[in-house]
Amino acid sequence: MSTTTTESAVRYERDADGIVTLTLDDPTASANTMNELYKSSMAEAIDRLYAELEADPESITGVVVASAKKTFFAGGNLKSMVTATKDDAQNVFEMAEGIKADLRRLETFPRPVVAAINGAALGGGFEICLACNHRIAVDDPKIALGLPEATLGLLPGGGGVTRIVRLLGLQSGLMEVLLTGAQFKPAAAKEKGLIDELVASREDLLPAAKAWIAANPEASQNPWDAKGYKMPGGTPKSPALAGFLPAFPALLRKQTKGAVYPATRAILSAAVEGAQVDFDTASRIESRYLTNLVINQGAKNMIQAFFFDLQAIKSGSLRPQGIEPWKATKVGVLGAGMMGAGIAYVCARAGMQVVLKDVSAENAAKGKAYSEKINAKAVGRGKLTEEKSQELLDRILPTGDASDLAGCDLVIEAVFEDPELKAKVFAEVAPYVNDDALLCSNTSTLPISELATGVDRPADFIGLHFFSPVDKMPLVEIIRGKETSDVALAKAYDVVQQIRKTPIVVNDSRGFYTSRVIGFMVNEGMAMLAEGVQPWTIERATTQAGYPAPVLQLSDELNLELMSKIAAATKAAAERDGSTYDAHPGTVVVDRMIEAGRPGRLRGKGFYDYDESGKRGSIWSGLAELFPVAEEQPSIQDCKDRMLFAEALETAKCFEEGVITSAAAANIGSIMGIGFPPMTGGAAQFMTGYEGADGEIGLAAFVARADELAEKYGDRFRPTAYLRELAASGGSFPA
Numbered sequence: 001m002s003t004t005t006t007e008s009a010v011r012y013e014r015d016a017d018g019i020v021t022l023t024l025d026d027p028t029a030s031a032n033t034m035n036e037l038y039k040s041s042m043a044e045a046i047d048r049l050y051a052e053l054e055a056d057p058e059s060i061t062g063v064v065v066a067s068a069k070k071t072f073f074a075g076g077n078l079k080s081m082v083t084a085t086k087d088d089a090q091n092v093f094e095m096a097e098g099i100k101a102d103l104r105r106l107e108t109f110p111r112p113v114v115a116a117i118n119g120a121a122l123g124g125g126f127e128i129c130l131a132c133n134h135r136i137a138v139d140d141p142k143i144a145l146g147l148p149e150a151t152l153g154l155l156p157g158g159g160g161v162t163r164i165v166r167l168l169g170l171q172s173g174l175m176e177v178l179l180t181g182a183q184f185k186p187a188a189a190k191e192k193g194l195i196d197e198l199v200a201s202r203e204d205l206l207p208a209a210k211a212w213i214a215a216n217p218e219a220s221q222n223p224w225d226a227k228g229y230k231m232p233g234g235t236p237k238s239p240a241l242a243g244f245l246p247a248f249p250a251l252l253r254k255q256t257k258g259a260v261y262p263a264t265r266a267i268l269s270a271a272v273e274g275a276q277v278d279f280d281t282a283s284r285i286e287s288r289y290l291t292n293l294v295i296n297q298g299a300k301n302m303i304q305a306f307f308f309d310l311q312a313i314k315s316g317s318l319r320p321q322g323i324e325p326w327k328a329t330k331v332g333v334l335g336a337g338m339m340g341a342g343i344a345y346v347c348a349r350a351g352m353q354v355v356l357k358d359v360s361a362e363n364a365a366k367g368k369a370y371s372e373k374i375n376a377k378a379v380g381r382g383k384l385t386e387e388k389s390q391e392l393l394d395r396i397l398p399t400g401d402a403s404d405l406a407g408c409d410l411v412i413e414a415v416f417e418d419p420e421l422k423a424k425v426f427a428e429v430a431p432y433v434n435d436d437a438l439l440c441s442n443t444s445t446l447p448i449s450e451l452a453t454g455v456d457r458p459a460d461f462i463g464l465h466f467f468s469p470v471d472k473m474p475l476v477e478i479i480r481g482k483e484t485s486d487v488a489l490a491k492a493y494d495v496v497q498q499i500r501k502t503p504i505v506v507n508d509s510r511g512f513y514t515s516r517v518i519g520f521m522v523n524e525g526m527a528m529l530a531e532g533v534q535p536w537t538i539e540r541a542t543t544q545a546g547y548p549a550p551v552l553q554l555s556d557e558l559n560l561e562l563m564s565k566i567a568a569a570t571k572a573a574a575e576r577d578g579s580t581y582d583a584h585p586g587t588v589v590v591d592r593m594i595e596a597g598r599p600g601r602l603r604g605k606g607f608y609d610y611d612e613s614g615k616r617g618s619i620w621s622g623l624a625e626l627f628p629v630a631e632e633q634p635s636i637q638d639c640k641d642r643m644l645f646a647e648a649l650e651t652a653k654c655f656e657e658g659v660i661t662s663a664a665a666a667n668i669g670s671i672m673g674i675g676f677p678p679m680t681g682g683a684a685q686f687m688t689g690y691e692g693a694d695g696e697i698g699l700a701a702f703v704a705r706a707d708e709l710a711e712k713y714g715d716r717f718r719p720t721a722y723l724r725e726l727a728a729s730g731g732s733f734p735a
């Protein structure tokens with residue numbers, strides 16, 4: 001018996017052995033999501049299962065849940081979530097309860113139910129799998145499994161919290177799956193106990209699922225529904241766990257450095273509360289916490305950045321259209337210092353032949369040693385074989401001879417921030433590289449259009465701003481110069497994706513986007529110090545706002561001497577161009593700290609003390625003498641907002657000047673490149689999604705708060721006419 005309906009997202013097919021296969025296949029989309037069609041289709045399919053079984057108890061022997069898409073199931077319907085308001089709370093709650101009611105009916109169906117996982121199953125997709133009695137996946141490392149909702153400001157509200165806690169226990173379930181939002185390859189998922197079985201290929205899936213049903217005809221209950229079930233590790237009432245429970249909030253606070261992430265708090269609460277009650281009550285608790293997250297702004301901000309913006313960038317939204325995809329095969333990396341060594345490694349990892357060029361073969365070999373060190377660690381941890389390690393290292397040729405760059409179709413220069421030196425190294429290799437080789441300069445502040453005057457093919461010249469350490473940082477800022485061609489930009493975009501990084505595209509200016517914007521946050525932290533704000537208050541405000549590192553600690557890492565040089569270069573450029581240069585109030589701190597012989601960690605002395613090995617100690621005791629603490633201290637919220645608004649307002653100016661033209665680039669660039677707090681959704685989303693004290697959301701609320709800060713702390717917080725007009729018109733930044 002076989003029936004298919006084009007109006008259904010769930011195909012229902014029963015074979016001669018009585019095994020029903022429910023194939024998830026939304027005819028209206030390329031991926032399955034928990035939209036209205038899925039909800040009605042799944043409800044109808046489950047109704048049919050029960051009806052047929054009631055009519056003939058021998059008719060159904062088991063159920064397989066499969067997928068006809070490349071991914072098993074993409075998850076919840078995020079488009080509907082970002083539009084939900086507080087008035088929609090009841091609808092959101094009922095939606096969650098309705099989806100879970102159908103999954104619960106599937107889970108308790110009196111015949112074995114198996115998930116046949118052919119592709120990625122994340123979020124709601126994996127929650128469908130958890131509702132099955134047995135989970136089989138293809139052993140393909142490209143497949144991702146898990147519950148990443150925490151990274152989107154949500155919680156797994158399709159039964160994920162309730163089932164994971166009962167499957168793995170509170171401690172393991174929270175710390176290793178739910179709070180981290182970790183994604184697992186199939187082999188790791190099996191080891192964790194998230195899936196039960198692996199098969200070699202997609203062709204093996206259905207036969208394996210049906211074979212398990214045949215071998216386990218009575219396996220129609222998940223462990224938590226079986227008589228005598230005990231939660232792994234115990235319930236919150238168990239003495240051992242009860243003694244550890246108070247540590248959970250402290251561990252969470254340590255993990256987030258004091259920043260408030262509503263999703264992780266909600267997950268923790270739903271898990272602990274749900275572990276103390278029966279399954280159905282726990283599921284309802286989960287729905288209530290999900291509803292609260294969905295209708296509030298935090299989740300909307302994170303969904304916008306980490307789903308919609310990231311998806312747009314990965315699909316090429318910032319790449320010139322109509323240009324054929326390009327793949328680099330041989331790259332010349334000029335300069336084997338820390339940045340060059342890191343760039344060489346990621347290029348070799350991506351399969352390119354790499355020529356790592358420095359002034360001598362000996363210096364270049366030191367750069368290659370960086371890759372050897374990374375590989376040795378990976379081999380030691382069992383994440384890389386000796387054979388694969390050697391293959392990667394064999395692709396890197398360290399040299400001091402420019403002629404070794406013959407045949408390079410890509411050049412990435414990574415020498416010191418000196419225009420003359422950069423021009424010199426390009427001129428040295430120009431006779432040997434391909435005539436149409438893409439020429440890239442890794443620089444964080446120097447204008448690309450000026451550097452392009454040092455090469456003979458400015459149309460092929462472009463900026464690639466890598467972040468340190470290159471092997472770990474996910475972002476690359478692509479800077480288009482005045483003469484950079486569309487072809488060069490498209491090639492650069494492809495290269496960044498080829499080395500498995502996320503590209504953003506910006507137009508040329510001093511500091512580009514990321515370096516320019518982070519400078520304002522750092523300066524604001526120092527301005528507070530100059531005003532007499534307690535140093536620890538500044539540091540705690542930074543991390544509580546959601547930044548990855550306290551601002552004074554960050555300044556030590558960035559090096560005050562480098563900041564001073566950048567400020568001097570910016571002032572000189574402004575004077576050369578005939579424009580005015582207004583020194584930020586924070587620059588006085590830089591000057592005084594350098595005069596005091598405390599320029600940062602590199603010299604072993606900065607805002608913090610450091611031991612001989614460079615290990616950071618406490619804040620320098622002499623700081624209070626240099627910058628006396630004022631009697632009246634600002635609120636912690638003002639301290640947080642000053643740093644956030646400093647970066648956001650400068651981002652708005654970057655839009656106004658055409659330096660950045662995409663909200664997606666601003667959001668992803670600010671989060672991945674310079675640590676703008678992820679829960680805000682990025683610098684552009686922070687402004688457009690800003691929620692004022694009166695509950696108003698949007699640019700108008702942001703402008704009103706900026707004016708408040710300007711009255712208290714100076715006109716640098718005063719929004720420009722461009723931003724005021726944009727707010728007044730109800731507009732937003734270009735996507």
